[in-house]
Amino acid sequence: MLSSLNSTSMLLGLVSLNSKNWLFLPRNISSLFETGEFLVKPYKVVWKSIATELCCAVQGAFKHELLTNTIVIPDHKLVIIPFEDSVEAHYVCGCLNSSPARFVASTYIVSTQISTHILEYIKVPKFSESNPLHLQIAEISEQCHEQTSNRNIEQVLNLEADLDRCASKLWKLTDKELKAIQDALINSQKSKNSKPKIVDED
Numbered sequence: 649m650l651s652s653l654n655s656t657s658m659l660l661g662l663v664s665l666n667s668k669n670w671l672f673l674p675r676n677i678s679s680l681f682e683t684g685e686f687l688v689k690p691y692k693v694v695w696k697s698i699a700t701e702l703c704c705a706v707q708g709a710f711k712h713e714l715l716t717n718t719i720v721i722p723d724h725k726l727v728i729i730p731f732e733d734s735v736e737a738h739y740v741c742g743c744l745n746s747s748p749a750r751f752v753a754s755t756y757i758v759s760t761q762i763s764t765h766i767l768e769y770i771k772v773p774k775f776s777e778s779n780p781l782h783l784q785i786a787e788i789s790e791q792c793h794e795q796t797s798n799r800n801i802e803q804v805l806n807l808e809a810d811l812d813r814c815a816s817k818l819w820k821l822t823d824k825e826l827k828a829i830q831d832a833l834i835n836s837q838k839s840k841n842s843k844p845k846i847v848d849e850d
Contacts, residue, residue: 687721689730691737693744697727701837702753702766704744706737706793729767735786736775742789743772745808746815751829754836773818785814 692707707728709718722728731737743749749770756769775782788811795803816826 687728687730688719689732690719691731691734692720692722693729693731693737693741694722694726695744697725702744702750704741706734706741706789708734734790735777735783738786738789738793739775739782740772742785742792742811743815743818744770745789745792745811747812747826747830747833748815748819748821751833754833781814781817785811785818788814 690709693704694707695702695704707720707722710720711718729737729740731740744766749772752770753766773782777783788807792804792807792811795807812826812830815821816823821829
């Protein structure tokens with residue numbers, strides 16, 4: 649019987665035999681989708697697909713003395729952009745974590761869903777090793793990762809301010825425009841925090 653079921657039925661996990669009876673397939677049938685070489689790239693910019701705001705990180709190798717293959721493959725709850733080079737990955741991560749990029753994302757993301765379509769609206773210039781501004785953004789991003797790991801919040805805040813200034817140069821924003829964007833993000837966060845939380849009494 650199983651060999652006669654089509655692939656669509658197998659993926660759905662059930663097939664209608666008639667209006668009254670259903671055949672449920674074994675639960676150990678599984679499938680894997682959206683795979684490719686991009687999953688095994690050494691560096692990836694990642695962010696949660698379910699989140700209230702855009703927040704990115706660079707995922708590198710997981711170093712362990714007992715492992716020969718240390719490439720990390722994120723699970724399906726993370727959106728990824730693959731890279732061969734850590735500097736380029738940190739450049740893109742820095743751009744997306746800046747206030748201008750996060751502001752653009754906040755204006756159109758649907759509820760808590762953040763997909764890859766943000767790159768259709770946030771135009772990150774192509775990385776160039778010969779561009780000092782690109783290298784500076786990458787360096788700041790790398791420092792942010794390091795200081796966050798060390799839980800040095802004050803230093804992270806200073807680095808984020810530097811990142812915003814670099815991003816404003818990248819996208820040719822004036823100081824006034826950058827300040828307006830930063831204020832809008834702060835007000836938006838305050839608005840989210842002030843909303844009453846629904847408690848499930850069950």
